[in-house]
Amino acid sequence: MRILLLSAYDADSHIYWREGLVRNLPEHEWTVLSLPGRYFSWRMRGNSLSWAFGEAETLSKPYDLVIATSMTDLSSLRGFVPSLANTPTLVYFHENQFAYPSSGKEFKSVGPCILNLYTALSADYCLFNSEYNRRTLLEGAEALLAKLPDHVPAGIVERIEERSCVLPVPLNEDSFLDHKGRRGEFHITWNHRWEFDKNPQLLLDSMIKLDQAGVDFTLHVVGQQFRKIPKQFEQLKTQLGSKIGHWGYMESRSAYQALLQQSDVVLSTALHDYQGIAVLEGAAAGAYPVVPDRLAYTELFPIECRYESFDKNVNQVENEAVSLAATLQTLIKNKQAGVN
Known part of the structure; x- marks a missing residue:
């Protein structure tokens, strides 16, 4: 199987996950694209732009599966690169922005939460590293949608819930x-x-x-x-x-x-x-x-x-x-x- 692996904000925990994934499933042909875990706001919103127009040749190759982290702006990326729109896609949620604590210093915006929501809806399936992560995203999304003024379709949260489950990141063998x-x-x-x-x-x-x-x-x-x-x-x-x-x-x-x-x-x-x-x-x-x-x-x-x-x-x-x-x-x- 030819798999495209996208890590849009490649922090230490994300590196740990993706390296373990590739190492433990060597029977597949992996293509990995990652972006540094810095400049959070730009990385969250700009990863689709960076990849679609900076890695066009790589993204346009034929793949059997796309695995992306939840930081990936998947809806935009699948729009920018039409071939990805028809490729089965799995999103892995290491975290979600609905439950991220506030420092009190950041600019308040629903943008990161909306991006998580759109990415979850753009995927064929969503995996979470804990039930706490899954539950807080579903509850957060439901609360956010309830605040929007009009034209909010029914069944959005249920759609994500039905196509999701929990699969924790396994520890490396040398951890024991x-x-x-x-x-x-x-x-x-x-x-x-x-x-x-x-x-x-x-x-x-x-x-x-x-x-x-x-x-x-x-x-x-x-x-x-x-x-x-x-x-x-x-x-x-x-x-x-x-x-x-x-x-x-x-x-x-x-x-x-x-x-x-x-x-x-x-x-x-x-x-x-x-x-x-x-x-x-x-x-x-x-x-x-x-x-x-x-x-x-x-x-x-x-x-x-x-x-x-x-x-x-x-x-x-x-x-x-x-x-x-x-x-x-x-x-x-x-x-x-x-x-x-």
């Missing part, structure tokens, strides 16, 4: 490791993008509370960084001082995996996670997952792994930091007492 652990000190690894949607304020507040409790621990903060780094990271490094272990992105995968193997906890503070590959990889290496009681994590981990979450709209960040710090303190004391 024997846990080595460390004696004595308790090691916590936070391994996410250094951006607002991963909730660095909660990380900062909870770690300060844990430090103030007088327990021994080391915090490793790793993950992808961008040009603008939230101020909380520098505050965290200053506040925790000697309790900081590894700091910054790890280029070596083997070194990163070794860190996960030796960690007691892999931690998420996210406002935005539709599957949580970083935490899943930590758990596969033997670290204990500590995650918020929301997002896709309610599908992935038992209640024992989830700390109490609060509605951010009522300014309950302080309560969540207390809950997280208390959860970690209990785990630290259990290790000291020899309790698994």
Whole structure:
């Protein structure tokens, strides 16, 4: 089968997915087009323009199937390249813009949500990496359509729902490791993008509370960084001082995996996670997952792994930091007492 694979915003999680797809299905003939994971607004709206008129020869070749990420402006691309209009198309949703948290700084627009909606409707089938992702898109689309003034056809959301299902991104085989652990000190690894949607304020507040409790621990903060780094990271490094272990992105995968193997906890503070590959990889290496009681994590981990979450709209960040710090303190004391 000749497959055209389109990754319109090729961030780390998207690279992980597409490389795994190609590697694990070598019997097919793959053609891959990707665009860098930067300049989000332009990339979302401009990918069809970039590809249709910059990769016309590649796109005009005969394909048996098109697999595109949800960032792809599929309706425009199929219009620009007529041959694609008749090719079966599958869209994979790593995330959806209906459930993406607001930083309060961005220009408010329904454009990204509309693009997700049009792309879902343009596809023959849609796959989601979690039921949380699927459900929030369907609910978000229904709420948006209800606000539109007129000429909104019936059955739009039902059409997407009928042609969709959940298929999580599988972990790479090398993710499953024997846990080595460390004696004595308790090691916590936070391994996410250094951006607002991963909730660095909660990380900062909870770690300060844990430090103030007088327990021994080391915090490793790793993950992808961008040009603008939230101020909380520098505050965290200053506040925790000697309790900081590894700091910054790890280029070596083997070194990163070794860190996960030796960690007691892999931690998420996210406002935005539709599957949580970083935490899943930590758990596969033997670290204990500590995650918020929301997002896709309610599908992935038992209640024992989830700390109490609060509605951010009522300014309950302080309560969540207390809950997280208390959860970690209990785990630290259990290790000291020899309790698994």
